[in-house]
Amino acid sequence: MTCCLQLCLTEVANGLRNPVLMVHSGDDTHRMFVAEQVGFVWVYLKDGSRLEQPFLDISGEVLTTPWLGDERGFLGLAFHPKYRNSGRFFIYYSILINGKLEKIRISEMKVSAHDMNMADSLSERVLLEIEEPAANHNGGQLLFGLDGYLYIFTGDGGKAGDPFGKFGNSQNRSALLGKVLRIDVDGSSIDGKPYKIPPDNPFLREPDAKPEVYAYGVRNMWRCSVDRGDLLTGYGRGRIFCGDVGQNRYEEVDIIVKGGNYGWRAKEGFECFDMKLCQNTSLDDILPIFAYGHHVGKSVTGGYVYRGCESPNLSGLYIFGDFMSGRLMALKEDKKSGSWKEKNVCMGDTKTCSFPGLINHHHKFIISFAEDEAGELYFLATSYPNAMSPFGTLYKFMDPSRRAPPGKCKYKPLPVKLRGKKVPFIPRECKNILHPKKLFGLICLHCKKYFSML
Numbered sequence: 001m002t003c004c005l006q007l008c009l010t011e012v013a014n015g016l017r018n019p020v021l022m023v024h025s026g027d028d029t030h031r032m033f034v035a036e037q038v039g040f041v042w043v044y045l046k047d048g049s050r051l052e053q054p055f056l057d058i059s060g061e062v063l064t065t066p067w068l069g070d071e072r073g074f075l076g077l078a079f080h081p082k083y084r085n086s087g088r089f090f091i092y093y094s095i096l097i098n099g100k101l102e103k104i105r106i107s108e109m110k111v112s113a114h115d116m117n118m119a120d121s122l123s124e125r126v127l128l129e130i131e132e133p134a135a136n137h138n139g140g141q142l143l144f145g146l147d148g149y150l151y152i153f154t155g156d157g158g159k160a161g162d163p164f165g166k167f168g169n170s171q172n173r174s175a176l177l178g179k180v181l182r183i184d185v186d187g188s189s190i191d192g193k194p195y196k197i198p199p200d201n202p203f204l205r206e207p208d209a210k211p212e213v214y215a216y217g218v219r220n221m222w223r224c225s226v227d228r229g230d231l232l233t234g235y236g237r238g239r240i241f242c243g244d245v246g247q248n249r250y251e252e253v254d255i256i257v258k259g260g261n262y263g264w265r266a267k268e269g270f271e272c273f274d275m276k277l278c279q280n281t282s283l284d285d286i287l288p289i290f291a292y293g294h295h296v297g298k299s300v301t302g303g304y305v306y307r308g309c310e311s312p313n314l315s316g317l318y319i320f321g322d323f324m325s326g327r328l329m330a331l332k333e334d335k336k337s338g339s340w341k342e343k344n345v346c347m348g349d350t351k352t353c354s355f356p357g358l359i360n361h362h363h364k365f366i367i368s369f370a371e372d373e374a375g376e377l378y379f380l381a382t383s384y385p386n387a388m389s390p391f392g393t394l395y396k397f398m399d400p401s402r403r404a405p406p407g408k409c410k411y412k413p414l415p416v417k418l419r420g421k422k423v424p425f426i427p428r429e430c431k432n433i434l435h436p437k438k439l440f441g442l443i444c445l446h447c448k449k450y451f452s453m454l
Contacts, residue, residue, distance in 0.1 A: 003344065004344035004345060004346040005313070005314075005330065005343060005344065005345050005346070005399075006346055006347070006348035006349070006352050006400070006401065007328070007345060007346070007347065007348060007397055007398065007399055007400075008347070008348045008352065008353035008355075008358040008359065008360055008397075008398045008399075008400050009347075009353075009358065009359050009360070009361075009362060009395040009396065009397060009398065010357050010358060010359070010395065010396045010398060011359060011393060011394075011395060011427045011428065011429050012032075012044070012048065012378065012394040012395060012396050012425075013034060013044055013050065013393065013394035013425065014392070014393045014394070014425075014427070014428045015390045015391075015392070015428075016034060016036055016042075016380070016382075016390065016391075016392030016393065016394070017036040017037065017038050017040075017387060017388060017389060017390050017392060018036060018037035018038070018073070018367065018382055018385060018386065018387045018389070018392055019034050019035065019036055019037075019367060019368070019380040019382070019392040019393075019394060020035050020036065020037050020073070020074065020075055020140070020367055020368055020380070021034070021035045021076070021077055021223075021368050021370065021380070022034045022035075022368070022370035022378060022380060022394060023035075023077055023078065023079065023370065024079075024371070024372055024373040025079045025083050025084075025089075025373075026079055026081065026083055026084070026373065027079075027083055027084035027414070028084070028373070028413060028414045029116075029373075029413055029414045029415075029416050030046050030372065030373045030374065030411070030413035031043055031044065031045060031046075031117075031416060032044040032370075032372060032394075033055060033077065033079075034380075034394060035074055035077050036074065036387075036392070037064055037073035037074055037075075037387040038059050038062065038064050038073060038074065038387050038388065039056075039057065039058045039059035039060075039061065039062035039064070039073065039074040039093065040054045040056065040057050040059060040074075041054060041055045041056040041057075041074075041077065041119075042054055042055065043055045043117050044394075045416060045422065046413055048424075048425040049422040049423060049424050049425055050422070050423045050425065051117050051418070051420055051421075051422060051423070052420050052421040052422065052423050053117070053118060053420045054118075055117060055118060055119055056091075056109070056118075056119040056121075057121075058074065058091070058093065058124075061093070061095060062074050062093045062094060062095070063093075063094040063095055063096045063102065064094070064387045064388075065387065066386055066387065066388050067386075068384075068385060068386050069385050069386075070135065070386075070387060071135065071136050071137065071138050072094035072102070072135060072138055073093065073094055073387055074091070074092075074093045074094075075092050075093055075094070075104075075138060075139070075140025075141075076090075076091065076092030076093075076106075076140045076141055076142035076152075077089065077090070077091055077092070077142065078090045078142040078143050078144055078150065079144075080144070080185070081144050081148055083111075086110075087110045087111035087113075088108060088109070088110055088185075089108075089109055089110075089111070089119075090106065090107065090108055090109070090127075090142050090150060090185065091106070091107050091109060091142070092104065092105070092106050092139075092140055092141075092142050092152070093105055094132070094138055095129075101131065102131070102132040102135070103129045103130060103131050103132055104129070104130050104132055104138055104139070104140075104154070105126060105128070105129050106126075106127045106128040106129075106142070106152055107124045107125060107126050107127060108123075108124070108125045108127055108185060108194075109123045109124050109125070110123040114419075115417075115419050116416065116417055117416070117417075117418070117419065117420070118419075125194060126194075127183070127185070127194050127195055128152070128176075128183075128195075128212075130154060130176050130177065132157065132158065132177075133157045133158060133159070133164065134157060134158025134159045135158060136155070136158040136159070136220075137155030137156050137157060137158040137159075137219070137220040137245075138154075138155050138158075138220075139152075139153045139154040139155040139220060139221060139222075140153070140155075140222070141153035141221060141222070141223060141224045141242070143224060143225070143226055143240070144226075145182075145226060145238065145240065146226065146237065146238040147198070148184075148186070149182050149183065149184055149185075149198050150182070150183050150184075150185050150195075151180060151181070151182050151214065151224075151240065151256075152180070152181040152182075152183070152212075153179075153180055153181075153218070153221040153224055153242065154176060154177050154178065154179050154181065155177065155178065155219070155220040155221075156168065156169045156170045156177055156178035156218070156219050156220060156264065156265075157169045157175075157177040157178065160247065161247065161265060161273075161274075162178065162219070162264065162265040164177075167265075167277060168264075168265045168274075170216060170217050170218060170219065170262075170264045170265055171216065171217055171261075171264075171265065171266065171277070173203055173206065173208065173209035173210065173213055173216055174208045174209060174210060175210070176210055176212065176213075178216065178217070178218055178219065178264065179210075179212075179213050179214070179215065179216050179218065180213075180214045180215040180216070180218060180221070180256055181210075181212040181213060181214060182198055182201055182212065182214035183195040183196070183197065183198070183212055184196035184197065184198050197211040197212065200258075201213070201214060202214065202215075202258050202259035203259070214256075214258060214259075215256050215257065215258070215259065215260040215261070215262065216260075216261055216262070217260075217261040217262040217263050217264050217266075217285060218242075218244055218254075218262045218264060219244050219245060219246065219247070219264040219265070219268075220244065220245045221242040221243065221244045221245075221254075221302070222243055222244075222245050222299070222300065222301055222302060222323075223242070223243055223301050223302035223303070223320075223368050223369060224240055224241060224242035224243075224256070224302055225240070225241050225302065225303065225304045225305070225369070225371070226238065226239070226240055227239040227240075227241065227304075227305045227307070228305070228307040228371075228375060229307065230307070230315075230316065231307060231309075231315075235335075236305060236316075236333075239255055239305075240255065240256040241253065241254070241255055241256075241302060241303075241304070241305065241318060242254050242255075242256060242302050243300035243301055243302025243303070243320055244262065244264070244288075244300065245299050245300055246268050246269060246291075246294075246298075246300070247268050247273060248294065249268055249269065249271065249273075249293065249294060250268050250269025250270070250271060250291045250292065250293055250294070251269070251291065251292055251294075251296075251297060251298070251299065251300035251322065252268075252269050252288035252290065252291040252300065253288055253289050253290045253291070253300065253302065253318070253320065253331065253340075254286070254288050254289065255289055257286065260286045261283065261284060261285045261286060262285060262286055262288075263283070263285035263286070263287075265277065266278040266280065266283055266285065267283075267285060269288060269291035269292075270287060270288065270291055289331065289339075289340040290331050290340050290342065292329075296322065296325065296327060297321075297322025297323075297324055297325035297327050298322070298323075298324040298325065299322060299323040299324045300320065300321075300322055300323070301320060301321045301322060301323050301366045301367065301368060301369065301379075302320055302369065303318060303319045303320030303321065303369035303377075303379070304318070304319060304320075304369055304370075304371050304377055305317070305318045305319075306318075306319055306375075306377050306397075307375045308371075308374060308375035308376040308377060308409075309374065309375065309376075309404050309408060309409035310376055310398070310399075310403065310404050310409050311376075311397065311398060311399035311402070311403065311404070312399075312402055312403075312404060313399045313401060313402045314330075314377070314397070314399055316332070316333065317330045317331065317332055317343060318330065318331040318332075318333075318340070319345070319369070319377060319397070320369060321366040321369070321379065322366065323365055323366050323367065323385075324365070325364075326362070326363075326364035326365065326366055326381070328345045328346075328347075328366070328379075329342060329345060330342070330343040330344075330345045331343065347360040347361060347362075348360050348400055352400050352401075353400060355400065357427075358398060358400070359429050362379075362381050362393070362395055363381035363382050363383040363391065363392075363393055364381065364383060365381055365382050365383070365384075365385045366379055366380075366381045367380045367381060367382060367385070367392070368380045370394070373413075374409070374411055376396060376397075377396070377397045378394055378395060378396045378397065379394075379395055379397075380392060380393070380394050380395075381393060381395065393428070
């Protein structure tokens, strides 16, 4: 029997409609912002409660459908590195123009001047719109690198095999699809664009390339993250990891570098996909750090390198999963060779996860991974991947075999000024019964907590 790293989970939020991401605002409040595919973003506080009013509701603008597995919708959210002072954040979503033309839109918005837990609904400023030729492969990741620039991860345009033009969108540097784009959102350009092009973008002086392009040859990167780096040495800090969803044979994990060509559609994983393109010696593509076949899973969901404090055994592991198979995986780096090896991850057995509040199972469809402000790791999954179905849950990882010493991981969040009501969190995994003394509440036998229903 293969030895595996046994992990347990705690349920953090539930009842979510295809939760596509959870991010923190980096402002020392330790709030968690959870986005649903339909276009809502909710604020969760450190005590586990959710604010009754959404932070953002653009469900009227977002293109979503009740189709199972539809990839369109609200897909990306990133807070500006100086959000505490600027109140600026950025969103990525699907739209429909005049009932027929589909696009993805990247916009800037601001927080309300009157409520730190609500966006200013009138503040949207569109930065970029890209036409989408098909309903799938919409990309959807937004993140800020350590350089302060905004990275935008687009899909290849959809259908299958990137059939657009002679070489496909991904290998075509004059197309914005199938790319990692990098822009400077702290200014505007001479030609009227609401952003600047970083002066060291790699294809700036190529006449046929879009200046926004930072890397290319990607198929449909779903969930990318910036490595915080080792807490003591800083090793790995700033690396960008991505899961790139494959066609019909391989799924891959990549580290993004400036000017990199990630191979698609010439290659899928380590193998040739388009034989003609693949034999082109000038391809010079960057190989994945890891790829796996479709006997393991059919749609990678990129994760994070764990840099938190609570579970020391996980330090330095890149933890990710597969949307279709529901499998959780981990990679460990060999720093001498620079190679990454798979480390088996599994749910702990009933005895291992018997502590109050811990569970050892999760919904099958793993949509996204997340990191809170303290660096602890989470993932979002659902039992039914439909944008309208409220079966999504946010889970937090916990390693039961080795915990940080008591008191080591304490931090003091800045106060959050509340204007609206809070909705208490009630775990669905609990066995709920009426409290014998209080008629208006439930007691969880599993986690030994009382939840008021008032």
